[in-house]
Amino acid sequence: MGIRTPFAERFSLTYPILLAPMGGIAGGRLAAAVSNAGGLGLVGGGYGDLEWLEAELALAREGTRRPWGVGVITWHAGIEAVKLALRFRPDVFFLSFGDPRPFAALIKDAGCALICQVQDVDAAQQAKAAGADVIVAQGTEAGGHGAVRAALPLVPSVADAVAPTPVLAAGGISEGRGLAAALMLGAQGAVVGTRFYACQESLGHPSAKRRIVGADGGDTVRTHMFDVVRGYAWPAPFTGRALRNRFTARWAGRDDELARSLDEERPRYQAAAAAGDFETAVVWAGEGVDLIADVPSAAEIVQRIGREAERRLGMASGLIV
Amino acid sequence: MGIRTPFAERFSLTYPILLAPMGGIAGGRLAAAVSNAGGLGLVGGGYGDLEWLEAELALAREGTRRPWGVGVITWHAGIEAVKLALRFRPDVFFLSFGDPRPFAALIKDAGCALICQVQDVDAAQQAKAAGADVIVAQGTEAGGHGAVRAALPLVPSVADAVAPTPVLAAGGISEGRGLAAALMLGAQGAVVGTRFYACQESLGHPSAKRRIVGADGGDTVRTHMFDVVRGYAWPAPFTGRALRNRFTARWAGRDDELARSLDEERPRYQAAAAAGDFETAVVWAGEGVDLIADVPSAAEIVQRIGREAERRLGMASGLIV
Numbered sequence: 001m002g003i004r005t006p007f008a009e010r011f012s013l014t015y016p017i018l019l020a021p022m023g024g025i026a027g028g029r030l031a032a033a034v035s036n037a038g039g040l041g042l043v044g045g046g047y048g049d050l051e052w053l054e055a056e057l058a059l060a061r062e063g064t065r066r067p068w069g070v071g072v073i074t075w076h077a078g079i080e081a082v083k084l085a086l087r088f089r090p091d092v093f094f095l096s097f098g099d100p101r102p103f104a105a106l107i108k109d110a111g112c113a114l115i116c117q118v119q120d121v122d123a124a125q126q127a128k129a130a131g132a133d134v135i136v137a138q139g140t141e142a143g144g145h146g147a148v149r150a151a152l153p154l155v156p157s158v159a160d161a162v163a164p165t166p167v168l169a170a171g172g173i174s175e176g177r178g179l180a181a182a183l184m185l186g187a188q189g190a191v192v193g194t195r196f197y198a199c200q201e202s203l204g205h206p207s208a209k210r211r212i213v214g215a216d217g218g219d220t221v222r223t224h225m226f227d228v229v230r231g232y233a234w235p236a237p238f239t240g241r242a243l244r245n246r247f248t249a250r251w252a253g254r255d256d257e258l259a260r261s262l263d264e265e266r267p268r269y270q271a272a273a274a275a276g277d278f279e280t281a282v283v284w285a286g287e288g289v290d291l292i293a294d295v296p297s298a299a300e301i302v303q304r305i306g307r308e309a310e311r312r313l314g315m316a317s318g319l320i321v
Numbered sequence: 322m323g324i325r326t327p328f329a330e331r332f333s334l335t336y337p338i339l340l341a342p343m344g345g346i347a348g349g350r351l352a353a354a355v356s357n358a359g360g361l362g363l364v365g366g367g368y369g370d371l372e373w374l375e376a377e378l379a380l381a382r383e384g385t386r387r388p389w390g391v392g393v394i395t396w397h398a399g400i401e402a403v404k405l406a407l408r409f410r411p412d413v414f415f416l417s418f419g420d421p422r423p424f425a426a427l428i429k430d431a432g433c434a435l436i437c438q439v440q441d442v443d444a445a446q447q448a449k450a451a452g453a454d455v456i457v458a459q460g461t462e463a464g465g466h467g468a469v470r471a472a473l474p475l476v477p478s479v480a481d482a483v484a485p486t487p488v489l490a491a492g493g494i495s496e497g498r499g500l501a502a503a504l505m506l507g508a509q510g511a512v513v514g515t516r517f518y519a520c521q522e523s524l525g526h527p528s529a530k531r532r533i534v535g536a537d538g539g540d541t542v543r544t545h546m547f548d549v550v551r552g553y554a555w556p557a558p559f560t561g562r563a564l565r566n567r568f569t570a571r572w573a574g575r576d577d578e579l580a581r582s583l584d585e586e587r588p589r590y591q592a593a594a595a596a597g598d599f600e601t602a603v604v605w606a607g608e609g610v611d612l613i614a615d616v617p618s619a620a621e622i623v624q625r626i627g628r629e630a631e632r633r634l635g636m637a638s639g640l641i642v
Contacts, residue, residue, distance in 0.1 A: 002642035120539050121611065140461075141471035150462035150471040150608055152502060153493030153538055157611035172474030177506050181473060183640060184501035184633050217474055218441050287471055290442065290478035312505050316637035319504060321323035 001310055007134060007166045007188035011067040011091060014038025015306035016189025018168060019196050021071025021094050022144060028059025030201040030298055035064040037299035042069040042094055048077030050084055057088040067091035074098030075235055086110045097145055097238055104130045119147035124158040128165050135162050136191050139171025143194040143286030147237045159186035174288035176308020194286040199298045205276045208283045209295050211243055217290040219244050225251045226282040228258050229269045241286055246279040322631055328455060328487045328509035332388040332412060335359025336627035337510025339489060340517050342392025342415050343465060349380025351522040351619055356385040358620035363390040363415055369398030371405055378409040388412035395419030396556055407431045418466055418559055425451045440468035445479040449486050456483050457512050460492025464515040464607030468558045480507035495609035497629020515607040520619045526597045529604045530616050532564055538611040540565050546572045547603040549579050550590045562607055567600040
C-alpha cells in the first residue's frame with residue numbers, strides 16, 4: 001500500500017510524510033528511520049552548529065539508502081553550515097524562517113531539491129521566485145517557531161498562489177486524519193514534527209517526551225520568552241509554540257522584564273535545561289499533542305499515519321451520493 | 322449529486338453545509354436561501370434582539386419548506402429570545418459562546434435539535450453532557466467571536482472526545498477543499514460563515530462585502546476592541562476576528578486606554594457604523610477571506626462548495642497505491 005502524489009513519487013516515498021527538521025531533536029538516526037519507513041527524514045540543523053550537524057548528517061547518510069534531507073533556520077544558519085550539509089549529499093534541503101535567496105543557488109546547483117517553509121502567501125510567492133522546488137505552508141498550530149495563520153485556510157491559499165509548485169502542509173498534523181485532510185486541501189503531503197518528537201529515535205529528553213504524551217492541545221502557547229532567555233534574536237513575525245510550564249506562567253506578558261533580568265535568568269534557565277527540568281526549559285510542541293498518547297518507533301508512526309490516511313481516503317468517495 | 326453523512330441525512334441536506342448564524346448578517350432570507358439550496362440555513366440571532374429576531378424568523382419560516390434553524394450568543398441572549406425563536410418551530414437551535422445548560426432542556430423539549438459550538442475539548446465534553454445532538458468544533462481561523470485553537474488539530478480531538486456525537490468543523494472554510502478536509506478530519510459537515518457574509522442575500526453592508534472580497538487572510542486579527550467600544554462585556558476566552566482597519570491599527574494593544582475613552586469613542590464608532598464607514602466599524606471575517614473573490618447568490622455558494630468537495634472526495638481513493 002501507499003499514498004501517491006507527485007511529491008511522493010519524486011522521492012520514492014511510500015507515504016508523503018516529512019519529518020520536520022526539529023533543531024536538536026531530529027538527529028540522523030531519526031531521519032534515517034523515517035526514510036527507511038517510507039517517509040522522508042530530515043536532520044534538524046537548527047541554528048547551524050557545525051559539530052552537531054556533521055555528526056548527525058553522518059548518521060543519516062550511513063543510516064539509509066533512501067532519500068533524506070536536512071533543514072536549517074534560514075536567518076541564523078551560516079553558509080558554512082549549508083556547505084557542510086551539502087557535502088553529505090542530501091536529497092532535499094529545507095529552509096525555514098527567513099530569506100532563502102542567499103542559499104538557494106548553492107543548494108540547487110548541488111543537485112539538491114530546495115524546500116522552503118513559509119507562513120503566509122507573500123512569503124510563498126517569494127519562495128517560488130527564489131526557485132523553491134516544494135513549498136511548505138506552515139500553520140500557527142505547529143510546534144516550535146512559526147507565525148499566526150492557521151493551516152486549514154492557509155494551505156489552499158498557498159497552493160493557489162504558487163501553482164504548479166507542489167505544496168506540503170505543516171501544523172498540528174500528528175495522525176492520519178490530518179494527512180488525509182492536507183491532501184484534500186490541495187497539499188501533496190504533510191510535514192510532521194511533534195508526533196516524531198515523542199518517538200524512540202528522537203533526541204528529545206525522555207521527560208520532554210512524557211510531557212508531550214501527557215499534554216492536550218490547550219496546553220501549548222506561542223511565545224517569544226524562550227528566545228529571549230536563550231538569547232536568540234528572532235525576527236518578526238516568528239514566535240515559538242511550546243508546552244506551557246511554570247516558566248511561561250511566570251513571564252507571561254513580561255518579555256521586556258525578562259530581557260532586563262537575563263544576568264540572573266539565563267544561567268538559571270541553562271541549568272534547568274541541562275538538568276532536564278521542563279518546568280523551566282522549553283518543550284516545543286504543536287496543538288496536535290492532543291492526539292499523541294505514546295512513544296513508539298518512528299517506523300510505527302509512519303505506518304500509523306499512512307494507513308489511517310489511506311483508510312480515510314478510501315472511504316471518501318463513499319460519501320458522495 | 323450530493324454528500325452523505327449521518328448529519329446530512331438527518332436533516333435531508335444535499336450538502337452538509339451549515340450557514341453560520343452570524344448575528345445581524347444571517348437574516349431569514351439568507352437562511353432560507355441556504356436551506357433551499359440543500360444546505361442548512363440558520364438565522365443569526367446574535368445578542369437576542371427580539372424585534373429583529375421575530376422579523377427574520379418569520380422570513381425564514383416563510384422562505385423555506387426545508388429544515389432551517391436559528392442561533393444566538395449563549396451568554397447574552399435571554400430566555401425570551403429562545404422562547405420566541407422556538408415559537409417559529411426551527412429544526413435546529415445553535416448555541417455558541419457560553420454554558421448551554423440554561424436553554425438545553427427548553428430547546429430539546431420543543432423537539433428541536435441542539436447544536437453547541439465549542440472552541441476546546443473541555444467545552445465539547447460539557448456540551449455533550451448538556452445534551453447536545455451535534456457539536457461544532459470552531460477553530461481560531463473563524464471570523465467573529467471564537468478562541469485560540471486551530472481547526473485542523475481541534476476537529477479530530479473533539480470528534481474523539483465526544484464520539485459518537487456528530488461533530489461539524491468551523492473556521493476558515495470558504496470552499497470545497499475545506500469541506501472535503503473537514504470530512505477527512507472526522508467531521509460530518511462544515512459551518513461556513515464569512516463566505517456567506519459576502520453573498521447577495523446577506524444583510525451585510527455592500528461596502529463590508531467588498532472589503533471581504535478584497536482582503537487576504539493576513540488582513541484579519543483577533544481582538545477585544547470592537548467589543549470594548551460597543552460595550553459588550555464578552556467573557557474569557559472569547560475574542561472576535563475581524564478585518565484590520567484604521568480602528569484596529571489605532572488601538573492595537575491599547576484596550577485599556579480605549580475603555581477609558583468611551584465617552585468620546587463610542588459615539589464616534591456608532592456614527593461610523595451607521596454610515597457604513599468600515600475604516601472604523603467592524604467587519605467580522607475569518608482567515609478564509611483569501612479564497613473569497615466575488616459576491617454570488619447563497620445557492621451558488623452552496624453548489625460551488627458542494628461540487629468542489631465532491632470532486633476532491635472523488636479523487637481521494639485514486640491517491641492510494
